[in-house]
Amino acid sequence: MPTPRNPPATARTRADAEQAAVRERALDGLPEVDRPTEVSTGDAQTLSTALFARLEKLEKGTPEHAYVRNTLVELNLSLVKFAARRFRNRAEPAEDIVQVGTIGLIKAIDRFETGRQVEFSAFALPTIVGEMKRFFRDTSWAVQVPRRLQELRIELAKAVDTLEQRLGRRPTRAELAAHLHVAEESVAEGEQASNGYVARSLDTPAWDDKSTVTEGTRRLGAEEGAFELIDALESLKPLIAGLDVRDRRILALRFGEELTQAQIGERLGLSQMHISRLLARILDELRTGLLEDARDR
Structure with missing residues (x-):
């Protein structure tokens, strides 16, 4: 088999010029x-x-x-x-x-x-983490569930996060159906399909079918809390200690109590936009500190 030739110098020069x-x-x-x-x-x-x-x-x-x-x-x-x-x-x-x-x-x-007017890092991280969690969800089903329902469950999880930020509370099944342009029966079907992802104990209390998104749906794809907290605290402990009191309070409300930005704003007497900017700055400082620490190691 003949050895492939490199492109002539003139062709490479022309290609380089076009790219430039x-x-x-x-x-x-x-x-x-x-x-x-x-x-x-x-x-x-x-x-x-x-x-x-x-x-x-x-x-x-x-x-x-x-x-x-x-x-x-x-x-x-x-x-x-x-x-x-x-x-x-x-x-x-x-x-x-x-x-x-x-x-x-x-x-x-x-x-x-x-x-x-939002920092890209604050905007991008939820999408990046969401894509990773979707990857784990698609490979972690406890029982066989149709692909259509798997995708519906993922869309429901996204809709819950979006509407919670907008409404400041959990969305109802009707609100989810309107947001996704589907029937309420489809939302109920998607919620039921979530049971195929998380195997629940028979001792777990049943929920009200007319309630908002079920606790099972809320836990979909979640990491074991204790392990994640240990990991985060060990990595971030010195960085969090260097933050001022208000920044630590915002982190505690957002990731400890899992409040929305609007709810945090009400607690601290600030606007939702102001909280969004503060969170973006805090997360960026922590991210920078972790990356610098990793490079040092």
Whole structure:
């Protein structure tokens, strides 16, 4: 078999020139990042803000749009690695978890809007973690459940999170049905399908069928709380200790009592938007500290 030849130097030069032209048009004066994955956290945030503004002006499907989008993915891969830390004790290979989380990162990039005045890291992390949890859900069913119902259960879980943030309380079955544009019977079917994911004890009290989303649905895909708390506390203990009293209080209300941003705002006398910005800053500080600690080790 003949050995394949390398393309002529002129062809390579032409291809390089075309790629350089694409980068120049894509960036439109913004600095080019040679090694996006090696950029510091602070610089990555600054560059991401500028690149998102540029991405909104580019037409989807063009080489320029693809270049800026890919650069944003590489700049923010640290978010995926940060999110993957909480699942490092799972049986699945770490590489698979990071790969799945990267899909979530890409989805977050495609959905992000700069006009929301929210830090991208705060916006992206729930999507990244959600994608990882979906991966675990799809491989962790206790009994065989039709794919349609598996997907409906996932959509229900997403809808619950979205409506809780919007309403400040658990949504009713009717509200879930309206949000998903399905019949209430379909919502009930999806809730029932969740039992195929979490095997429940026969001693567990039954719930009211007319209630809002069942406790079984609320627990779907959840990590064992004790193990996750131990892991998080050991990793974050010195970083959390360095926060001021208000920041620690916000963390406790959000992740300890699991209050919504609106509910936290009511407790502290602040607006939901203000709480969102504070949470974004706090999480970013913790993420930066963990990444720096990992690099030091």
